[in-house]
Amino acid sequence: GLTNAKYYERGHFFWDERSQTLEEQVLEPIQNEVEMGLTLDELVTKVSAERYYAELFTSAFGDAVVTSERISLALAQFIRSIISTESKFDLGRSSNFSNFTPQENQGRRIFNGQGRCDDCHGTDNFVSDTVFNNGLENPYTDPGIGAITRRQQDLGKFKTPSLRNIALTGPYMHDGRFRTLEEVVEFYDSQVVNHPNLAPQLRNNNRPIRLNLSEAEKRALVAFLNTLTDPNLTTDPKYSDPFNYGD
Known part of the structure; x- marks a missing residue:
């Protein structure tokens, strides 16, 4: 985005x-x-x-x-x-997220713990300065950055997008294959495919990671991702109606 x-x-x-x-x-x-x-x-x-x-x-x-x-x-x-600086997540940082529901706080802990999401989305902007192959498929129909660099080790690698306002920016992945955040979470939970260039963050004992989240934990993770939405940004007339802004 x-x-x-x-x-x-x-x-x-x-x-x-x-x-x-x-x-x-x-x-x-x-x-x-x-x-x-x-x-x-x-x-x-x-x-x-x-x-x-x-x-x-x-x-x-x-x-x-x-x-x-x-x-x-x-x-x-x-x-x-x-x-974006006024999401529910931003507003909760100064109070140890006391504004979160129990489900949202559970999702936050999963994001930073068992889910290992922060390995690739760990900054304040929920983005990384590194490109990754996230195991969507093997072989890749789109070589990604490998098509630009012409290097075998870059095949299937793509930019890591920010997760801010992620609930509003579907469909997801470089090819838009997932329509919902629930599908994205399901993929990272149990569907990551092995590939020679698969990111180390998505490996466990040299095999694709399996998170084994419960259904409740998956729902909690999605609930946390929804706290990254900044409603003020989405309704700011500077962006929603710029030609009338300031008149």
Whole structure:
């Protein structure tokens, strides 16, 4: 997701990390034929035709000239402003999570303990500065970062996404194969597939890990993941209605 993108320490974007900067990343969906399907020249023409952008470009860059580089700079800075800091999890940190239900606290303990989720999502942003093969399949239909680096040891490795607002960002995994968080938890509990590049965090005695969570523990883990949702961010007019924001 785009939430807290500024805190991705690796600074690479897309599941296969093919974009080295956020400025590179924002122009790809615009040009992708499955998404917006515009050339950069067409983009510049469309933006230049909207009168209200002249004032905005002048304010940001000193004059009203529209270029694809300036568009990428503006979009990247906008994305960097999307920060999540007011989830139930954030609000509970100062009180040892006294605002959590017993089920949510159970899920938090599983996340940091038996579930080993924090091995890959252990920072305040619930992200990692390392890429992983998480055992989705063998062989991989999508080589992931291996397609970029051309290295055998990178096959099936993908960027580790932030879990902030994860309840709102399905479907899950690089190919969207899981529709719900319950499916994701079930996968990590009992369905991780062996692969030469499988992350060490997902191995036990050199075999794919099996968490053996009970159904109640799985529900608790999902309940905890829901505490990472920031309702203020999702309703902030800066993002939900930016053209009317500040009027």
